[in-house]
Amino acid sequence: RNRAARLSRQPQQPARQPLRFESLPEYQRVEAQRKIGEVIGVANPFYRSHDQAAGATTVMGGKTFVNFASYDYLGTNTDPKVIEQAKAAIDRFGISASASRLVAGERPVHKALEGALADVYGVEAAVCFVSGYLTNLAAISSLVGPQDLVVHDEFIHNSALAGIKQSGATRRFFRHNDVENLDTVLRTLEGDFRRVLVIVEGVYSMDGDIADLPALLELRNRHGFWLMVDEAHSLGVLGATGRGSFEHFGIDPREVDIWMGTLSKTTSSCGGYIAGSQALADILKADAGGFVYSVGLAPVLAAAATTGLEILRSEPERTERLHRNGALFLECAKEAGLDTGLSLGFSVVPIIVGDSLRAVQLSNELLEEGVNALPIIHPAVPEGMARLRFFITCDHTEDQIRHAVDVTARRLRTLEERNFGLGALDL
Numbered sequence: 001r002n003r004a005a006r007l008s009r010q011p012q013q014p015a016r017q018p019l020r021f022e023s024l025p026e027y028q029r030v031e032a033q034r035k036i037g038e039v040i041g042v043a044n045p046f047y048r049s050h051d052q053a054a055g056a057t058t059v060m061g062g063k064t065f066v067n068f069a070s071y072d073y074l075g076t077n078t079d080p081k082v083i084e085q086a087k088a089a090i091d092r093f094g095i096s097a098s099a100s101r102l103v104a105g106e107r108p109v110h111k112a113l114e115g116a117l118a119d120v121y122g123v124e125a126a127v128c129f130v131s132g133y134l135t136n137l138a139a140i141s142s143l144v145g146p147q148d149l150v151v152h153d154e155f156i157h158n159s160a161l162a163g164i165k166q167s168g169a170t171r172r173f174f175r176h177n178d179v180e181n182l183d184t185v186l187r188t189l190e191g192d193f194r195r196v197l198v199i200v201e202g203v204y205s206m207d208g209d210i211a212d213l214p215a216l217l218e219l220r221n222r223h224g225f226w227l228m229v230d231e232a233h234s235l236g237v238l239g240a241t242g243r244g245s246f247e248h249f250g251i252d253p254r255e256v257d258i259w260m261g262t263l264s265k266t267t268s269s270c271g272g273y274i275a276g277s278q279a280l281a282d283i284l285k286a287d288a289g290g291f292v293y294s295v296g297l298a299p300v301l302a303a304a305a306t307t308g309l310e311i312l313r314s315e316p317e318r319t320e321r322l323h324r325n326g327a328l329f330l331e332c333a334k335e336a337g338l339d340t341g342l343s344l345g346f347s348v349v350p351i352i353v354g355d356s357l358r359a360v361q362l363s364n365e366l367l368e369e370g371v372n373a374l375p376i377i378h379p380a381v382p383e384g385m386a387r388l389r390f391f392i393t394c395d396h397t398e399d400q401i402r403h404a405v406d407v408t409a410r411r412l413r414t415l416e417e418r419n420f421g422l423g424a425l426d427l
């Protein structure tokens with residue numbers, strides 16, 4: 001209080017109030033969208049609350065829906081083995097790691113998980129972070145800096161973009177999945193960079209297509225860049241036994257410099273990881289701020305993820321079922337005349353509907369048909385490319401898939417016929 005009194009006696013400058021959050025354009029945009037929704041009677045499709053675990057089906061407000069909005073690709077989230085191991089970890093370790101691993105936060109479950117991840121990839125080591133988002137942010141900004149260059153596919157995830165920005169490296173992008181364009185970008189760049197990093201995704205999260213790893217490796221070996229592959233939507237999904245992009249293409253996983261992934265999808269936990277050489281893991285554990293200065297991954301989450309990886313290894317039929325379901329969804333959608341964009345029908349199938357309002361309306365209408373699928377709208381995708389994104393799991397049944405596609409096609413047709421003329425609204 002004394003300091004406040006002293007400050008108030010300082011020579012007076014004209015008083016300035018802090019900016020009110022309500023005055024920010026960011027807030028006004030949110031408000032405008034809410035009001036438009038109210039006026040035209042379109043409910044907000046986001047933040048729908050689920051009463052319990054959401055897998056191939058979910059319960060909202062006491063009603064059951066077929067669910068295409070959860071990442072639980074292999075149905076491990078409610079698997080009794082995962083629950084049992086998670087409970088055992090809680091009994092032994094409590095909930096939190098209680099400190100950074102560097103100080104008092106290390107638990108045996110961390111080592112077990114990192115060992116299991118390194119095994120999946122057939123590489124020397126892995127290191128875990130408390131979220132997938134943080135993994136990209138912390139790892140990229142630790143490995144490159146202002147003297148370096150990062151070239152990325154134009155569709156990479158926001159978390160990787162955040163990492164590049166944080167790093168201060170020069171950033172360039174190449175056209176989506178266009179390896180020749182990457183070659184051109186690398187050839188035409190001027191400047192003597194200390195390190196060059198190229199970032200792609202295994203399965204692309206908004207489009208469901210996949211990076212051409214063999215072609216990328218060919219370029220890597222010519223240009224000498226580090227190749228980083230985000231396997232968030234590929235682990236458990238690509239390859240005959242779900243080990244990801246390298247298995248799908250039959251390449252040596254040690255050729256990729258940096259494997260990145262998340263624990264929140266196939267392994268139904270929370271957290272992220274980098275896998276690669278021992279030196280890479282050692283650097284990140286010593287240098288990445290998001291590892292050093294953040295709490296260790298909660299032991300319960302590490303135990304759940306490790307059990308998820310065991311299921312991946314011991315029950316490859318889950319990945320087989322996922323492949324069948326993805327292929328069926330894609331085939332039905334194409335037969336129904338729906339625009340599935342670039343999707344190859346693995347874990348992610350978008351149905352592209354055009355403007356954002358239509359995507360929101362369609363998502364809301366599907367609820368009436370017992371189907372939960374969420375819209376992806378501008379700015380997450382370019383305006384005019386709004387879509388419903390369907391996440392496929394191994395537990396969806398053929399009937400559920402056929403029903404979801406049928407009602408999506410029918411409802412979309414009626415929406416297009418009704419044509420509100422509100423297409424330009426940026427909902």
Ligand code: PMP
Nearest residue numbers: 131132133157205230232262264
């Ligand atoms: N990378 C990609 C490609 C993603 O799609 C996501 C999230 N969906 C992340 C990273 C971040 O992972 P997490 O949600 O586990 O933080």
